[in-house]
Amino acid sequence: MTYKGYLIDLDGTIYRGKTRIPAAEAFVHDLQARGIPYLFVTNNTTKTPEMVQDNLATNFNIQTPIETIYTASLATVDYMDEMDLGQSAYVIGEKGLREAVTNAGYTDESENPAYVVVGLDSQVTYEQFALASLAIQKGAHFIGTNPDLRIPTERGELPGAGSLNQLLAATTGVDPKYIGKPMAIMMEKALERLDMTKTDVLMIGDNYMTDIRAGIDNGIDSLLVLTGFTKADEVESLPIAPTYVLNSLSEWSFND
Known part of the structure:
Protein backbone atom coordinates (compact mmCIF):
# COMPACT_ATOMS: atom_id res chain seq x y z
CA MET A 1 0.00 0.00 0.00
CA ASN A 44 10.18 12.05 25.32
CA THR A 45 9.36 15.31 27.13
CA THR A 46 12.83 15.97 28.54
CA LYS A 47 14.15 17.55 25.33
CA THR A 48 12.91 20.54 23.35
CA PRO A 49 12.26 20.09 19.61
CA GLU A 50 15.45 22.09 19.00
CA MET A 51 17.43 19.65 21.13
CA VAL A 52 15.92 16.71 19.25
CA GLN A 53 16.73 18.39 15.93
CA ASP A 54 20.35 19.01 16.97
CA ASN A 55 20.75 15.43 18.22
CA LEU A 56 19.50 14.02 14.92
CA ALA A 57 21.83 16.24 12.90
CA THR A 58 24.91 15.91 15.08
CA ASN A 59 24.81 12.23 15.95
CA PHE A 60 22.63 10.49 13.37
CA ASN A 61 23.21 12.19 10.02
CA ILE A 62 19.62 13.40 9.75
CA GLN A 63 18.89 17.04 8.95
CA THR A 64 15.20 17.71 9.50
CA PRO A 65 13.05 20.86 9.84
CA ILE A 66 11.87 21.72 13.33
CA GLU A 67 8.28 21.37 12.09
CA THR A 68 8.84 17.62 11.62
CA ILE A 69 9.38 17.03 15.35
CA TYR A 70 6.33 16.52 17.56
CA THR A 71 6.92 15.73 21.21
CA ALA A 72 4.48 14.77 23.93
CA SER A 73 5.24 18.20 25.43
CA LEU A 74 3.88 19.94 22.33
CA ALA A 75 0.86 17.63 22.28
CA THR A 76 0.22 18.42 25.94
CA VAL A 77 0.21 22.15 25.23
CA ASP A 78 -2.09 21.63 22.24
CA TYR A 79 -4.48 19.77 24.54
CA MET A 80 -4.29 22.48 27.24
CA ASP A 81 -5.01 25.18 24.67
CA GLU A 82 -8.02 23.22 23.45
CA MET A 83 -9.36 22.67 26.98
CA ASP A 84 -9.00 26.39 27.73
CA LEU A 85 -9.35 26.05 31.52
CA GLY A 86 -6.96 28.87 32.39
CA GLN A 87 -3.42 30.09 31.79
CA SER A 88 -1.66 28.71 34.86
CA ALA A 89 0.07 25.38 35.42
CA TYR A 90 2.18 23.53 37.95
CA VAL A 91 4.69 21.41 36.06
CA ILE A 92 6.81 18.47 37.10
CA GLY A 93 9.19 17.80 34.25
CA GLU A 94 12.45 18.70 32.60
CA LYS A 95 13.41 21.40 30.11
CA GLY A 96 11.44 20.11 27.13
CA LEU A 97 8.15 20.15 29.01
CA ARG A 98 8.73 23.28 31.06
CA GLU A 99 9.79 25.31 28.03
CA ALA A 100 6.82 24.14 25.94
CA VAL A 101 4.34 25.15 28.65
CA THR A 102 6.03 28.50 29.31
CA ASN A 103 6.36 29.33 25.62
CA ALA A 104 2.64 28.71 25.19
CA GLY A 105 1.90 31.49 27.68
CA TYR A 106 1.14 29.51 30.84
CA THR A 107 2.35 30.97 34.13
CA ASP A 108 3.94 28.87 36.85
CA GLU A 109 1.49 28.47 39.75
CA SER A 110 1.70 25.96 42.61
CA GLU A 111 -1.23 27.00 44.85
CA ASN A 112 -4.26 27.04 42.56
CA PRO A 113 -3.17 26.20 39.01
CA ALA A 114 -5.61 25.38 36.25
CA TYR A 115 -3.45 22.37 35.35
CA VAL A 116 -0.99 20.02 37.00
CA VAL A 117 1.24 18.61 34.28
CA VAL A 118 3.55 15.70 35.03
CA GLY A 119 6.29 14.33 32.80
CA LEU A 120 9.56 12.55 33.39
CA ASP A 121 11.81 14.42 35.84
CA SER A 122 14.95 12.74 37.13
CA GLN A 123 15.39 15.42 39.82
CA VAL A 124 11.84 15.48 41.20
CA THR A 125 11.49 16.01 44.95
CA TYR A 126 8.95 14.97 47.57
CA GLU A 127 7.90 18.62 47.96
CA GLN A 128 7.06 18.82 44.27
CA PHE A 129 4.85 15.77 44.61
CA ALA A 130 3.25 17.32 47.69
CA LEU A 131 2.45 20.56 45.86
CA ALA A 132 1.09 18.69 42.87
CA SER A 133 -1.07 16.48 45.09
CA LEU A 134 -2.58 19.44 46.91
CA ALA A 135 -3.29 21.30 43.66
CA ILE A 136 -5.02 18.26 42.17
CA GLN A 137 -7.12 17.88 45.31
CA LYS A 138 -8.16 21.52 44.93
CA GLY A 139 -9.44 20.80 41.43
CA ALA A 140 -6.52 21.34 39.05
CA HIS A 141 -6.86 19.35 35.83
CA PHE A 142 -4.33 16.52 36.13
CA ILE A 143 -2.37 15.78 32.94
CA GLY A 144 0.20 13.04 32.42
CA THR A 145 2.38 13.67 29.39
CA ASN A 146 2.66 9.95 28.64
CA PRO A 147 1.78 6.63 30.28
CA ASP A 148 5.22 4.96 29.99
CA LEU A 149 5.78 3.20 33.32
CA ARG A 150 9.36 2.20 32.51
CA ILE A 151 12.15 3.55 30.35
CA PRO A 152 14.95 1.28 29.09
CA THR A 153 18.46 2.58 29.83
CA GLU A 154 22.00 1.27 29.87
CA ARG A 155 21.50 0.67 33.61
CA GLY A 156 18.28 -1.29 33.08
CA GLU A 157 14.63 -0.31 33.23
CA LEU A 158 14.02 2.84 35.27
CA PRO A 159 10.79 4.61 36.35
CA GLY A 160 9.10 6.48 33.52
CA ALA A 161 6.67 9.38 33.50
CA GLY A 162 3.76 7.00 33.99
CA SER A 163 5.24 5.84 37.29
CA LEU A 164 5.41 9.41 38.57
CA ASN A 165 1.82 9.96 37.53
CA GLN A 166 0.71 6.78 39.24
CA LEU A 167 2.20 7.99 42.51
CA LEU A 168 0.05 11.12 42.31
CA ALA A 169 -3.00 9.11 41.25
CA ALA A 170 -2.60 6.87 44.29
CA THR A 171 -2.26 9.91 46.55
CA THR A 172 -5.17 11.94 45.18
CA GLY A 173 -7.57 9.30 43.90
CA VAL A 174 -7.60 11.18 40.56
CA ASP A 175 -6.40 9.51 37.38
CA PRO A 176 -4.39 11.67 34.99
CA LYS A 177 -5.46 12.50 31.46
CA TYR A 178 -2.65 10.93 29.46
CA ILE A 179 -1.54 12.60 26.24
CA GLY A 180 1.36 10.70 24.60
Whole structure:
Protein backbone atom coordinates (compact mmCIF):
# COMPACT_ATOMS: atom_id res chain seq x y z
CA MET A 1 0.00 0.00 0.00
CA THR A 2 1.14 3.54 -0.70
CA TYR A 3 1.00 6.04 2.17
CA LYS A 4 0.89 9.82 1.81
CA GLY A 5 2.73 10.42 5.10
CA TYR A 6 4.59 8.72 7.93
CA LEU A 7 4.50 9.06 11.71
CA ILE A 8 7.84 7.87 13.07
CA ASP A 9 9.11 7.07 16.55
CA LEU A 10 12.69 8.02 17.43
CA ASP A 11 14.58 6.00 20.06
CA GLY A 12 14.71 2.35 19.04
CA THR A 13 13.45 3.18 15.56
CA ILE A 14 15.68 5.91 14.11
CA TYR A 15 18.50 5.35 16.59
CA ARG A 16 19.11 3.15 19.62
CA GLY A 17 20.33 5.23 22.54
CA LYS A 18 23.57 6.66 21.21
CA THR A 19 23.91 4.00 18.51
CA ARG A 20 23.19 4.77 14.87
CA ILE A 21 20.80 2.65 12.82
CA PRO A 22 22.03 3.18 9.24
CA ALA A 23 18.93 1.66 7.64
CA ALA A 24 16.75 4.15 9.52
CA GLU A 25 18.90 7.08 8.45
CA ALA A 26 18.66 5.90 4.84
CA PHE A 27 14.88 5.55 5.20
CA VAL A 28 14.50 9.17 6.32
CA HIS A 29 16.79 10.36 3.53
CA ASP A 30 14.61 8.42 1.09
CA LEU A 31 11.46 10.10 2.44
CA GLN A 32 13.10 13.48 2.01
CA ALA A 33 14.28 12.71 -1.54
CA ARG A 34 10.77 11.58 -2.50
CA GLY A 35 9.14 14.63 -0.88
CA ILE A 36 6.95 12.45 1.34
CA PRO A 37 5.72 14.26 4.47
CA TYR A 38 6.71 12.77 7.83
CA LEU A 39 6.54 13.63 11.51
CA PHE A 40 8.78 12.33 14.26
CA VAL A 41 6.41 11.54 17.14
CA THR A 42 8.09 11.00 20.50
CA ASN A 43 6.92 10.54 24.08
CA ASN A 44 10.18 12.05 25.32
CA THR A 45 9.36 15.31 27.13
CA THR A 46 12.83 15.97 28.54
CA LYS A 47 14.15 17.55 25.33
CA THR A 48 12.91 20.54 23.35
CA PRO A 49 12.26 20.09 19.61
CA GLU A 50 15.45 22.09 19.00
CA MET A 51 17.43 19.65 21.13
CA VAL A 52 15.92 16.71 19.25
CA GLN A 53 16.73 18.39 15.93
CA ASP A 54 20.35 19.01 16.97
CA ASN A 55 20.75 15.43 18.22
CA LEU A 56 19.50 14.02 14.92
CA ALA A 57 21.83 16.24 12.90
CA THR A 58 24.91 15.91 15.08
CA ASN A 59 24.81 12.23 15.95
CA PHE A 60 22.63 10.49 13.37
CA ASN A 61 23.21 12.19 10.02
CA ILE A 62 19.62 13.40 9.75
CA GLN A 63 18.89 17.04 8.95
CA THR A 64 15.20 17.71 9.50
CA PRO A 65 13.05 20.86 9.84
CA ILE A 66 11.87 21.72 13.33
CA GLU A 67 8.28 21.37 12.09
CA THR A 68 8.84 17.62 11.62
CA ILE A 69 9.38 17.03 15.35
CA TYR A 70 6.33 16.52 17.56
CA THR A 71 6.92 15.73 21.21
CA ALA A 72 4.48 14.77 23.93
CA SER A 73 5.24 18.20 25.43
CA LEU A 74 3.88 19.94 22.33
CA ALA A 75 0.86 17.63 22.28
CA THR A 76 0.22 18.42 25.94
CA VAL A 77 0.21 22.15 25.23
CA ASP A 78 -2.09 21.63 22.24
CA TYR A 79 -4.48 19.77 24.54
CA MET A 80 -4.29 22.48 27.24
CA ASP A 81 -5.01 25.18 24.67
CA GLU A 82 -8.02 23.22 23.45
CA MET A 83 -9.36 22.67 26.98
CA ASP A 84 -9.00 26.39 27.73
CA LEU A 85 -9.35 26.05 31.52
CA GLY A 86 -6.96 28.87 32.39
CA GLN A 87 -3.42 30.09 31.79
CA SER A 88 -1.66 28.71 34.86
CA ALA A 89 0.07 25.38 35.42
CA TYR A 90 2.18 23.53 37.95
CA VAL A 91 4.69 21.41 36.06
CA ILE A 92 6.81 18.47 37.10
CA GLY A 93 9.19 17.80 34.25
CA GLU A 94 12.45 18.70 32.60
CA LYS A 95 13.41 21.40 30.11
CA GLY A 96 11.44 20.11 27.13
CA LEU A 97 8.15 20.15 29.01
CA ARG A 98 8.73 23.28 31.06
CA GLU A 99 9.79 25.31 28.03
CA ALA A 100 6.82 24.14 25.94
CA VAL A 101 4.34 25.15 28.65
CA THR A 102 6.03 28.50 29.31
CA ASN A 103 6.36 29.33 25.62
CA ALA A 104 2.64 28.71 25.19
CA GLY A 105 1.90 31.49 27.68
CA TYR A 106 1.14 29.51 30.84
CA THR A 107 2.35 30.97 34.13
CA ASP A 108 3.94 28.87 36.85
CA GLU A 109 1.49 28.47 39.75
CA SER A 110 1.70 25.96 42.61
CA GLU A 111 -1.23 27.00 44.85
CA ASN A 112 -4.26 27.04 42.56
CA PRO A 113 -3.17 26.20 39.01
CA ALA A 114 -5.61 25.38 36.25
CA TYR A 115 -3.45 22.37 35.35
CA VAL A 116 -0.99 20.02 37.00
CA VAL A 117 1.24 18.61 34.28
CA VAL A 118 3.55 15.70 35.03
CA GLY A 119 6.29 14.33 32.80
CA LEU A 120 9.56 12.55 33.39
CA ASP A 121 11.81 14.42 35.84
CA SER A 122 14.95 12.74 37.13
CA GLN A 123 15.39 15.42 39.82
CA VAL A 124 11.84 15.48 41.20
CA THR A 125 11.49 16.01 44.95
CA TYR A 126 8.95 14.97 47.57
CA GLU A 127 7.90 18.62 47.96
CA GLN A 128 7.06 18.82 44.27
CA PHE A 129 4.85 15.77 44.61
CA ALA A 130 3.25 17.32 47.69
CA LEU A 131 2.45 20.56 45.86
CA ALA A 132 1.09 18.69 42.87
CA SER A 133 -1.07 16.48 45.09
CA LEU A 134 -2.58 19.44 46.91
CA ALA A 135 -3.29 21.30 43.66
CA ILE A 136 -5.02 18.26 42.17
CA GLN A 137 -7.12 17.88 45.31
CA LYS A 138 -8.16 21.52 44.93
CA GLY A 139 -9.44 20.80 41.43
CA ALA A 140 -6.52 21.34 39.05
CA HIS A 141 -6.86 19.35 35.83
CA PHE A 142 -4.33 16.52 36.13
CA ILE A 143 -2.37 15.78 32.94
CA GLY A 144 0.20 13.04 32.42
CA THR A 145 2.38 13.67 29.39
CA ASN A 146 2.66 9.95 28.64
CA PRO A 147 1.78 6.63 30.28
CA ASP A 148 5.22 4.96 29.99
CA LEU A 149 5.78 3.20 33.32
CA ARG A 150 9.36 2.20 32.51
CA ILE A 151 12.15 3.55 30.35
CA PRO A 152 14.95 1.28 29.09
CA THR A 153 18.46 2.58 29.83
CA GLU A 154 22.00 1.27 29.87
CA ARG A 155 21.50 0.67 33.61
CA GLY A 156 18.28 -1.29 33.08
CA GLU A 157 14.63 -0.31 33.23
CA LEU A 158 14.02 2.84 35.27
CA PRO A 159 10.79 4.61 36.35
CA GLY A 160 9.10 6.48 33.52
CA ALA A 161 6.67 9.38 33.50
CA GLY A 162 3.76 7.00 33.99
CA SER A 163 5.24 5.84 37.29
CA LEU A 164 5.41 9.41 38.57
CA ASN A 165 1.82 9.96 37.53
CA GLN A 166 0.71 6.78 39.24
CA LEU A 167 2.20 7.99 42.51
CA LEU A 168 0.05 11.12 42.31
CA ALA A 169 -3.00 9.11 41.25
CA ALA A 170 -2.60 6.87 44.29
CA THR A 171 -2.26 9.91 46.55
CA THR A 172 -5.17 11.94 45.18
CA GLY A 173 -7.57 9.30 43.90
CA VAL A 174 -7.60 11.18 40.56
CA ASP A 175 -6.40 9.51 37.38
CA PRO A 176 -4.39 11.67 34.99
CA LYS A 177 -5.46 12.50 31.46
CA TYR A 178 -2.65 10.93 29.46
CA ILE A 179 -1.54 12.60 26.24
CA GLY A 180 1.36 10.70 24.60
CA LYS A 181 1.38 7.51 22.56
CA PRO A 182 -0.68 5.34 22.42
CA MET A 183 -3.40 7.82 23.41
CA ALA A 184 -5.76 9.26 20.83
CA ILE A 185 -4.98 12.87 21.72
CA MET A 186 -1.39 12.78 20.51
CA MET A 187 -2.25 10.85 17.36
CA GLU A 188 -5.08 13.21 16.45
CA LYS A 189 -2.86 16.24 16.97
CA ALA A 190 -0.07 14.63 14.92
CA LEU A 191 -2.48 14.06 12.04
CA GLU A 192 -3.55 17.70 12.27
CA ARG A 193 0.11 18.72 11.95
CA LEU A 194 0.44 16.67 8.76
CA ASP A 195 -3.03 17.72 7.57
CA MET A 196 -3.83 14.08 6.80
CA THR A 197 -6.39 11.45 7.75
CA LYS A 198 -5.83 8.15 9.55
CA THR A 199 -5.90 6.18 6.31
CA ASP A 200 -3.26 8.43 4.74
CA VAL A 201 -0.43 7.56 7.13
CA LEU A 202 1.65 4.74 8.58
CA MET A 203 2.85 4.69 12.19
CA ILE A 204 6.38 3.28 12.51
CA GLY A 205 7.95 2.27 15.81
CA ASP A 206 9.85 -0.31 17.83
CA ASN A 207 7.65 -0.47 20.94
CA TYR A 208 4.45 -2.48 20.63
CA MET A 209 2.82 -1.02 23.75
CA THR A 210 3.27 2.63 22.72
CA ASP A 211 4.06 3.05 19.02
CA ILE A 212 2.16 0.11 17.58
CA ARG A 213 -0.80 0.34 19.93
CA ALA A 214 -0.97 4.02 18.95
CA GLY A 215 -1.69 2.82 15.45
CA ILE A 216 -3.93 -0.13 16.33
CA ASP A 217 -6.01 1.72 18.92
CA ASN A 218 -6.59 4.70 16.65
CA GLY A 219 -7.29 3.08 13.30
CA ILE A 220 -3.88 3.81 11.78
CA ASP A 221 -1.78 1.19 9.97
CA SER A 222 1.35 0.28 11.88
CA LEU A 223 4.85 -0.99 11.15
CA LEU A 224 6.79 -2.69 13.94
CA VAL A 225 10.52 -2.56 13.29
CA LEU A 226 12.59 -5.01 15.33
CA THR A 227 15.49 -2.68 16.07
CA GLY A 228 14.54 -1.68 19.59
CA PHE A 229 12.16 -2.50 22.43
CA THR A 230 9.91 -5.28 21.11
CA LYS A 231 11.87 -8.40 20.14
CA ALA A 232 11.35 -10.87 17.31
CA ASP A 233 10.44 -13.73 19.64
CA GLU A 234 7.59 -11.66 21.08
CA VAL A 235 5.83 -11.01 17.76
CA GLU A 236 3.91 -14.28 17.59
CA SER A 237 2.31 -13.70 20.99
CA LEU A 238 1.25 -10.09 20.43
CA PRO A 239 -2.52 -9.73 21.14
CA ILE A 240 -3.22 -7.81 17.93
CA ALA A 241 -0.77 -8.01 15.06
CA PRO A 242 0.78 -4.86 13.57
CA THR A 243 -0.01 -4.24 9.92
CA TYR A 244 3.64 -4.92 9.09
CA VAL A 245 6.65 -6.35 10.93
CA LEU A 246 10.17 -5.79 9.58
CA ASN A 247 13.63 -6.59 10.88
CA SER A 248 14.89 -3.31 9.45
CA LEU A 249 13.55 -0.27 7.61
CA SER A 250 15.81 -1.25 4.73
CA GLU A 251 13.15 -3.89 3.95
CA TRP A 252 10.39 -1.30 3.43
CA SER A 253 9.07 -0.74 -0.09
CA PHE A 254 7.34 2.53 -1.01
CA ASN A 255 5.37 0.76 -3.77
CA ASP A 256 5.74 3.55 -6.29
